[in-house]
Amino acid sequence: MVKKAIITGVVLFALYSVFVVKLRPWWWRASQHQWQDNIVQAQYVLYTDQPFTNIIVGSSLSRRIAVDSANETYNTSFSGLSVFDGLNVVTRTPHLPKRVYIETNFVLRDSSKDFSGSVFSPVLFYPRKVLFSLREQNQPIAVVGTHLYNHVQDWAAIHLKPTAQKSAAAADNSKSIFERNLAIHSKTYAETPARELVEERFALLQQYVSLLEARGTQVVFFELPVDKHLENLPTAKVIRETFALKFPADKYAYIPMPDTGSFETTDGIHLNPESAARYSAYFKSRM
Numbered sequence: 001m002v003k004k005a006i007i008t009g010v011v012l013f014a015l016y017s018v019f020v021v022k023l024r025p026w027w028w029r030a031s032q033h034q035w036q037d038n039i040v041q042a043q044y045v046l047y048t049d050q051p052f053t054n055i056i057v058g059s060s061l062s063r064r065i066a067v068d069s070a071n072e073t074y075n076t077s078f079s080g081l082s083v084f085d086g087l088n089v090v091t092r093t094p095h096l097p098k099r100v101y102i103e104t105n106f107v108l109r110d111s112s113k114d115f116s117g118s119v120f121s122p123v124l125f126y127p128r129k130v131l132f133s134l135r136e137q138n139q140p141i142a143v144v145g146t147h148l149y150n151h152v153q154d155w156a157a158i159h160l161k162p163t164a165q166k167s168a169a170a171a172d173n174s175k176s177i178f179e180r181n182l183a184i185h186s187k188t189y190a191e192t193p194a195r196e197l198v199e200e201r202f203a204l205l206q207q208y209v210s211l212l213e214a215r216g217t218q219v220v221f222f223e224l225p226v227d228k229h230l231e232n233l234p235t236a237k238v239i240r241e242t243f244a245l246k247f248p249a250d251k252y253a254y255i256p257m258p259d260t261g262s263f264e265t266t267d268g269i270h271l272n273p274e275s276a277a278r279y280s281a282y283f284k285s286r287m
Helices: 002-023 034-047 083-090 113-119 125-130 140-159 164-189 195-214 234-246 273-286
Strands: 054-058 073-077 099-103 218-222 253-255
Touching: 034 073, 034 083, 034 113, 034 125, 054 083, 073 083, 083 099, 083 113, 083 195, 099 195, 164 234, 195 218, 195 234
Parallel strands: 054 073, 054 099, 099 218, 218 253
Antiparallel strands: none
16 A cells, blocks of 8 residues: 555656646746745746846845846745845846846845755755756645635636725725834834844955855845935934945945935835835836
8 A cells, every 4th residue: 555655656756747848838837936946036046047138136125126137036035034145045046147236225134044955955855956846936736826816816806896995994094004014114113223133244244255256246236215314314324325435335346325305115114016016117217
């Protein structure tokens, strides 16, 4: 019985592996949650043979930059993680890009050992490199479940239109959530970061920048617009001033931050869809 189950499992795995490599449709790619989506993004960069001209690394703020029409550009910004998680992935790619665009907003956030362990696990790293079916994006349950969920969402959007009363209640609730989140971020931004922390993070960033430049990659820094009430609070000012000191503009390239007053956020720091689209267009025009 056990032998039969093992043989059946091996045969099914082999058939699915052939399907993924030879027969899968273009949409056969999915992730079920934020953590898995981060791993999918990392695996794509690490395992692809396609050389990228530009790669963006950053936090969830940069994840909203759409680069679909930017040639040979890939967005390796990880939601809930650090710019250092992205740099750790990029510096291990088979072909370093011509340019790496580094978000500055959350440069003080530490990297995740759990994420690094999941992506670079010696047990699975090389098998996943060879066997496409083992990669996170190709899990059949995730793919089928995600597309079923999307179909239900589309059906509900068409057939279950909210009443005016529900729409008004949703708008009030959204405003309340925004105000609470803005208050939380305002409290965090109002704190002056410890000098030891700032020096430690920027020393690590300098190591990554030196490594990239030594291998012929240009580094470009950019700061995304946030709510205007946050942009000049102590944390943002310390980060900006330290970049000016450690990476002076006469030696390093920067994409200037546009006027924050012309952008809107969902929670004080993440651009809403309309503002994200406008910033994406701005970003690509400056590349």
